[in-house]
Amino acid sequence: MEFELNETQSMVQRAARDFATRVIRPQAAEIDRSERFPREILAELAGLGLLAVNVPESLGGAGAGAVAYALAMQEISAVCASTAVAMAVTNMVGEVIATFGTDTQKVEHCPRLADGTHTVGAFALSETGAGSDPGGMVTTARDEGDAWVLDGSKQWITSAAYAGVFVVWARTASQAERPGTRGISCFLVPGGTPGLTVGKAEDKMGIRGSNTAPLAFDACRIPKAALLGDLHGGFKIAMMALDGGRIGISSQAIGIARACLEESLSYAKDRRAFDRPIADYQAIQWKLADMKTELDAANLLALRAAWLKERGLPFSREASMAKVFATEAANRIANHAVQIHGGYGYIREFAAERHLRDARVTTIYEGTSEIQRVVIARSLLSG
């Protein structure tokens, strides 16, 4: 058993931490307050190789592996969860195309996702009536001989207004022909394709610098070569992408939680009540102890899942375990951070309130906590 990072992993972690502290941290509160999409920051992340950490070097990625990706996500999330989610989805899209794409698709999109030419990538699976249950989707892709024609809509699409390429899921067979998830295929749709419209951004509780918007497809024609993977094989692609994505969101939660702990430690040592630093009180100490213990447990779960993925071993259950634990722990930790900060935890002057708002979504997107528990229990019961 090996708990030490290798040279590449340490290097990626250091580069991400340095950039996060130096460049992102001073802007993070303003990005949240003004709901500013961090476009320039993402361009710099591309320059550091952080938009395609686990995409092969031959396709323009950093080829640094799944563990390095998890570490980089933690570092960016610890300062700005809004930037981190755009980074996470772009990495996920790059990996999906690198894994399932034809040579032409890989060469067309992976280097552009990695170097920032695409700005970011987007992942369009959810619909108004189909979130946890993608088999309920109603967006269709019709075969018109020389083209696929998409009709329908998508909901909650991260980075929708800025993405250079969307991975889009649509029905290629009716529910009667191929019920549920068996009639879904996956397509690559460049941003700006005629017939694709990005709707009004959602007004969210947290990750307010992230753009989340619906998509409308109205007779949107894409070439036959835009099919990603096998016809009707889209559900498998979505599930494989989400398994990896869950390591990313675990890492986002871990980053937020680490920031909460660091800020709480420093505040507890400075803040005095009844003539003593509040860190002297056992009530505060126990919170800090619980925060650190849960943080480390979350980290071990997430890095184990990343380690398995990197070695090509099954990691779906472990990714779900990491996600459910890390994201729920991050919510508990962020709540403790607000409590430790007292009244100052409730106002914008300190980051604790932003961390609590940002942590909240992590138990919802890329599969809710309930769905992670379904995945874990199914795998236990089928074993």
Ligand SMILES: Cc1cc2nc3c(=O)[nH]c(=O)nc-3n(C[C@H](O)[C@H](O)[C@H](O)COP(=O)(O)OP(=O)(O)OC[C@H]3O[C@@H](n4cnc5c(N)ncnc54)[C@H](O)[C@@H]3O)c2cc1C
């Ligand atoms: C900020 C944000 C960004 C997002 N980004 C993206 C994106 O980029 N791309 C994308 O495709 N989607 C995205 N999503 C969508 C997200 O993945 C879904 O919101 C999520 O999967 C839940 O789906 P839903 O909202 O339809 O909830 P529902 O599926 O309607 O669930 C409602 C509740 O019922 C529970 N539930 C549902 N089924 C079961 C079950 N079988 N057992 C037990 N409980 C169950 C759920 O856990 C939840 O608590 C994003 C969402 C948000 C909020």
